[in-house]
Amino acid sequence: MSDHVDGPRSIGDPTADLTDLFAFTSPENPARTVLAACVFPSAGEDAIFSNVIDHSIAVRPVTVAGVGNAAKFVPGSEEIRFSFRFEVLKRDAAGKAIQRGVCKLPDGRELVLTVNDENGASTPEGDVRVFAGLRSDPFYLAWTFAELKKVPNLLQHDNVLVMVVDFDTRRVLDPAKGSLFGAIAETVPLPQPPGRIGHPVARIDWIGRPEQTNIRLNNPGVPGDDIRDLWNQQTPFNIAKELQPMFLRRLTDSFRNYDMRDGKPDWTPEALAANANVFLDDFLLFDVAKPITDQSHLEIEKSTISGRSYQTGGGRTVDANVIDILVTWLVNHDREFLQGGATQATKPGMKVFPYFATPNMELQTVAGSVELAAAPEAVWSVIGQFNLEWHPAVARVRLTGTGIGQLRALGTIDGREIVERLEEIDSAKRWYRYALVAGVPASRYTGTIDVKPNGSGSIADWRVDFLASKQPDIVVRDMVSTLINTGLGSLKLRFGAAR
Amino acid sequence: MTATVEANRRLPLATHGEIAAINLESARRRAWARFAQDERRPGVAETIVDHERLAAQFLGDLDALDRLEALASQFARVDDSSRAALVQAEVASTVHRFADARSHIARAALIGAPREAIERQTLAIDQACGVELDAVLAARRRIATKSGRLEDLVPLGAMLADLERFAEADAAYRQALYSYDDVSPFPFAWVCFQLGVLWGELVPVPDPKLAALWYRRAIAYVPGYVKARVHLAEICASQDRTGDAAALLLPALSSRDPEVRWRLADVLIAQGRFDEAETQLAAARSGFEDLLQRHLLAFADHAAEFYAGSGDDRQRALELARVNAANRPTRRALKQVQTIAACADEAAAAATSPTNLPGEVRRERHDLLY
Known part of the structure; x- marks a missing residue:
């Protein structure tokens, strides 16, 4: 600029x-x-x-x-x-x-x-x-x-x-x-x-x-x-x-x-x-x-x-x-009450100190996408694995259970541990959804990974919705963005970027 | 004014830059949420434009440009009033698509946009493109005299600096500092940065000490001010204070502004850390190319500098400098083309010689910026 x-x-x-x-x-x-x-x-x-x-x-x-x-x-x-x-x-x-x-x-x-x-x-x-x-x-x-x-x-x-x-x-x-x-x-x-x-x-x-x-x-x-x-x-x-x-x-x-x-x-x-x-x-x-x-x-x-x-x-x-x-x-002049289009604020006040309702929080989304030269099946065969071993920021993985409900405990290269649970998977559509159990300061945290055809190649999408908790939103957003961008970036190296 | 005299003056208090940055980010995201609820809600799209421009300008958040482009197209899909045309014009202007901006402005005028908004945007574009400079200066003077406000005095200062009337530019910027009567740190940081550029890069005999003082003040107001960090780091590096330069750049690495990595590479080279420098240069090159792919006109001038210098690709530099000059044929843009072309010729002539040209090219940089 x-x-x-x-x-x-x-x-x-x-x-x-x-x-x-x-x-x-x-x-x-x-x-x-x-x-x-x-x-x-x-x-x-x-x-x-x-x-x-x-x-x-x-x-x-x-x-x-x-x-x-x-x-x-x-x-x-x-x-x-x-x-x-x-x-x-x-x-x-x-x-x-x-x-x-x-x-x-x-x-x-x-x-x-x-x-x-x-x-x-x-x-x-x-x-x-x-x-x-x-x-x-x-x-x-x-x-x-x-x-x-x-x-x-x-x-x-x-x-x-x-x-x-x-x-x-x-x-x-x-x-x-x-x-x-x-x-x-x-x-x-x-x-x-x-x-x-x-x-x-x-x-x-x-x-x-x-x-x-x-x-x-x-x-x-x-x-x-x-x-x-x-x-x-x-x-x-x-x-x-x-x-x-x-x-x-x-x-x-x-x-x-x-x-x-x-x-x-x-x-x-x-x-x-x-x-x-x-x-x-x-x-x-x-x-x-x-x-x-x-x-x-x-x-x-x-x-x-x-x-x-x-x-x-x-x-x-x-x-x-x-x-x-x-x-x-x-x-x-008070002849007839004029009611506007709403009868109350987003949240009513509280009857106890501090009297004003808790702040409104909205689900935040971080999403990333990468266009790859490889066919969807090839990409899915790697990232469809719930273990996330393909991710360069993951140093080690411990899996507990199988199928829906399976837990993955991810040890990241910077020393954090993130635990997530598989919620839903559809291999035919090359898509899975998971939820956070622990390790990121957020609640209502769900992620989806999917792969779609794109000409002779494919597009991999990764999206996470969350509500920051105990940390400012920006901190969680940065954390999640880094995870997604690093992961998707590594796929480009592995499969080649679509031209 | 010398740096010693200037250093004794203390600038006005403002909200701490960390607080202001958090609040900007908080308000920016809220504005997007409001836009998602109702895209046509009065003032919301315009507020987003303001927030995103602040994020780009002061926090080095270059993704803001992508978000702005998305906003403009999304808004235009649902709103056929002059509001959408003005937002499209503002966004196009922000990413230096001036021809597009002019066409959006013309359409906005046809469908009844307020005259003041049309004039304000047209003036900004004329100034950026270096056309009708006498008329622009007269208008800038008239507006600044009438309002006496910082947001009108700073563009006047920039116009005067473009015309090489440096003492008047300095006076306009100082008046802006005096005139501001709120506590946001962004306007103060903006003026300090402009004064840093004026004394460090625009005047015929730069005063790096004075420029460094202004950049330090800009950073004191807004610690995350990436551009100010980059410029101050350059001064430090030019004085062989590479440790100080690196300390300024490292916190800015997360901004994704490739200029940070480019300057860090220069510092690493000066420190003899060539492998690390090469990594940073590769990242800068990839960062510039990524930005050029998305916003060619916005980054053509800086990318040209990069390739003329450490990026070491004079043909690419020349190509980009020409793109920039064609888009906005200002004195500096034309001078950039000439300088790079001359260096490219020399390079061709010296193709068989081991002479190291990038350093020479880099020394021209102060003439190229702004």
Whole structure:
């Protein structure tokens, strides 16, 4: 390759990209509150946190300063902040990569945690428990917003990196002074050490209520520049005064457009303006003195705009259907619930810590193929032998049993032992299938070897499907690829490559 | 700026390269899984193109090119919109099939692709092919001035370097370093690499010390940056630090980039380990031929260098250099043809002489790259 692979277009670090924020009462213990934030959309199966980002969840007390068309929520200045930082990778005794991190608590204490440890880390007093790691994406989006058309969940099988803080509500939030709070999450680069070039970056991303940027500010039905980056550069709880009119105008235009998506006006201009005002103050409202349920998201805002006292704790649970709640409110003012094309995320949340479902894993495939000059029968007579003695990476083989169920214990030249079992064989079709018993850090591991005619020669195919276990997927993939490529490569030498 | 002065400057923090590489691989595979679920899902094919190009550029994963070709044809089978045409154009351009890329772009324009996407791709192709250079430079300046972003400043720097306006190129690259406001290590590594090439291989009087500093920085950002390792290893080898050169190359052997084996062979030769060198040269030769079979235009220039040097097949070198120059008649491509042709003539003249020409050819390399 030459110079002009024109460089990264995906120019940012996805681990700084906040996807969601949650605030709910612990399903395990009603005296505890859970805050959680997610980063890295479509993270895959091996993602880990950046070591140069401070990931924070901040909470401020909020008061209701107006109702009806004058609805207003005002945050206080006191801030309760949980900050996660992560380290570079380390290797454990077995050579496995591990990542550790620290969560700094509002009172300055620090909790050391290991990424992906489901038990998380707790303070000695047990008042705070934290978790960080890969989980199934709890969000689901099943609309296309250009036409408001129902589609299947666009985030099906996705994973994200999640940070969870589970704490004693009374000790941390002191709700006796007021039970209504606003939460935000933000990702901020660590400060540059002195002497480094470049300019300081205040913030990469932040989030309050779900979909402030993608749906409310970037409504595809409203013309205008994309102002999401500008929004992301604002300071949470303190949007720049000079920019507020511009953001307000965009929100009002957006809400007017959503109102007419079903052809029926459900909002007065005054009520639309009230909504814009409330959503401009972007923080996730939750009241720890009232029930927070899967249905209570946005109830505090909606009731207040409607001129009545709110009844629930609002917030956002893991399973809350936040998109449909929002779309229904904006499009028809809760006249008729608008259900998108999915009713739940890939996996529902868990009732126990860390509350977010285990990550989705997909079967991985490594396959190789080689075109050979020899006839299929000749090739099969060699590689159809389950003993794999023809393979140059195999130093010795021990067979146990015969026929289906036969075991082969392969001693490889690099000193590993792999045990596999014959599952099925069809010599007429020149094909067999085997399964792993031990020796590769993978589960659901099956392999097939077959030989097909190809002109005057043949094609040998070798395919392995697996789910990596205890080792990153890439490690297993490399291991299997090497085995397959070395094996197939040796056949070329033995039988000659097809011309 | 001298290497000593430059060495005192510290570059911005970024996510550790090992973490970024794992995350890139994780996201890349996830994008393919999403593509398998629904090939036409908005943005997924385009995301794969981005991920695969990053994998090829920074991790030396040359299989990415095969995957890109597969993506383009698979996507085109199920999508007849301008999206598929743009993806086909991007993939064709990545593997230097510029004529194909232009025809895909023309088709994309006909079926309503966004003007900005058409212009961006056309500009990249014009720059790579060395055509309409004044217009390309003007456009690059306009875009970079408007956005002030790294991803626009680096191509401007490359354009200026192509035009041998080295001080301006250096300034554009440095501005890119200052302007970036995220923490991915890839963009930083990219700029450092470009500065290494600028000072090590493009300026009339190369400054290997300064170039080595930039390559080291690129590797510090992304330890698996194969191209940066290869270039730094060359500098080490040229300074008789063959142990350092080997230490840089050995971790990159798994990348399947034949240039790694080629450079390692040169190191082994310098160390007098001729049998091992021959093994590496055979692997490099086979690696290049394998790549040329699949992506002739993408690797013609580097393979020509290889055959003109340690690969020791001047006719093959000349043939490949001509293929490259016909595909993109840039100054450097034409110069490569001239240099190799001259060496081939000399070689023919000296066919009966025991003079060892490959070394002389290799010394021309700094003029041939980029």
